[in-house]
Amino acid sequence: MTAAPWLMTISRHKTGVFAASGALLAFNYWLAIVRPQRMTCPPGDACHVDSPAMRVNRIIFWTSAAIYAGAVVLVYGALLWVRLS
Secondary structure (H helix, E strand, O other): OOOOOOOHHHHHHHHHHHHHHHHHHHHHHHHHHHHHHHOOOOOOOOOOOOOOOHHHHHHHHHHHHHHHHHHHHHHHHHHHHHHHO
């Protein structure tokens, strides 16, 4: 591991890293999905639910959530597979 020594540090603290990432994704869910529905912005404003900026925010959020879920399944699934082998 001389090429990427920081990888071992992250590996030792993977639960904390995934917990912090999940918390940030939960906060981003509130910012990108919940909050725009509660705001009363007229159509055409950047803060309106159907504005292009809000659509891009939702696409980025759901892409991030899918990557996060895939990483969690891959990491903890690999650990389970190694333990069972």
